[in-house]
Amino acid sequence: MGNKYLVTGGAGYVGSVVAQHLLEAGHRVTVLDDLSTGFREGVPAGAEFIEGRIQDAARWLDASYDGVLHFAAFSQVGESVAKPEEYWANNVGGTMELLAAMRSAGVRTLVFSSTAATYGEPVSTPITESDPTAPTSPYGASKLAVDHMISGEAAAHGLAAVSLRYFNVAGAYGDCGERHDPESHLIPLVLQVALGRRESISVYGGDYPTPDGTCVRDYIHVADLAEAHLLALDAATAGEHLICNLGNGNGFSVREVIETVRSVTGHPVPEVVAERRGGDPAVLVASAATAQERLGWKPSRADLAGIVSDAWAFARRRENGS
Numbered sequence: 001m002g003n004k005y006l007v008t009g010g011a012g013y014v015g016s017v018v019a020q021h022l023l024e025a026g027h028r029v030t031v032l033d034d035l036s037t038g039f040r041e042g043v044p045a046g047a048e049f050i051e052g053r054i055q056d057a058a059r060w061l062d063a064s065y066d067g068v069l070h071f072a073a074f075s076q077v078g079e080s081v082a083k084p085e086e087y088w089a090n091n092v093g094g095t096m097e098l099l100a101a102m103r104s105a106g107v108r109t110l111v112f113s114s115t116a117a118t119y120g121e122p123v124s125t126p127i128t129e130s131d132p133t134a135p136t137s138p139y140g141a142s143k144l145a146v147d148h149m150i151s152g153e154a155a156a157h158g159l160a161a162v163s164l165r166y167f168n169v170a171g172a173y174g175d176c177g178e179r180h181d182p183e184s185h186l187i188p189l190v191l192q193v194a195l196g197r198r199e200s201i202s203v204y205g206g207d208y209p210t211p212d213g214t215c216v217r218d219y220i221h222v223a224d225l226a227e228a229h230l231l232a233l234d235a236a237t238a239g240e241h242l243i244c245n246l247g248n249g250n251g252f253s254v255r256e257v258i259e260t261v262r263s264v265t266g267h268p269v270p271e272v273v274a275e276r277r278g279g280d281p282a283v284l285v286a287s288a289a290t291a292q293e294r295l296g297w298k299p300s301r302a303d304l305a306g307i308v309s310d311a312w313a314f315a316r317r318r319e320n321g322s
Helices: 013-024 054-059 077-082 084-105 138-157 186-194 222-235 254-265 289-295 304-319
Strands: 004-008 028-033 048-051 067-070 109-115 160-166 168-170 201-204 219-221 241-246 271-274
Touching (some): 067 222, 077 138, 186 201, 186 254, 219 304, 222 241, 241 289, 254 304
Parallel strands (some): 201 271
8 A cells, every 4th residue: 555645835836746746656645835926726636635724733743644744834935025924933933833843743753855056046056965954044044944853853853854955936837837936947938938838038147157147047847856765765774864866967048948949849939138136046056965865866857948848838737628
């Protein structure tokens, strides 16, 4: 029958793809999501669904579960600056309640969806897990606070925990893809231009010290990301909190992404150069050496055209209502 897992935030983009991978691996999955940012139709067929808050996880979590994969979080950087109290209450307070529920139920394995935003402005490239953590937003700070909480829980109570710090997640997997509202990620925004839903894409800064003057980011296919979560479940060790960066190790510039969308879709994508946004580093690229060594993980879908093609297929299905 496989193991039984609780996936918090499993109606969201990454959580839903991970839930689907767990099901395909023969596991039993319960999705807990309050649908504040997730979508009921995003929950994979075959998963049990509970509409509820992570603060109330103790109502459903019991000793029948083998572990928790935790994605339930507010994740908009700009919103976190405007409403920091909501991010502390949900991301930190909610996780504190979840950890208490796990402790009470005797569920001792956790994989946490952390973020590269914990590092803030990088001191070197590629970024490693030993680099300083200096988040520049309440969102990043809330995720870092949770990482500290998890470390304490592992040391004091024997929790087996892995935190996965992602950079830019993209692509789609079957019926699971990006559907944020409002959308803030580059690839789906450029695809909206290709679909005719936007007139142009804004390029924030064209004079960075990069080959084409635009920011460079590390994109990882959401299916590669999901596979890392399943490997993390196997690698989790009692009393240890392992932190791993996940990324391709190579970056793509904003203009490379736009040009790839033009090539994949066959549609023109007008671009407008705008002023730089404050706090945007020129290059953000991850070192995934720890994930390769400890999890045995290596991305197999690192080609940008493939990532964009999967995202484009998902966007067209949504546009056509299928």
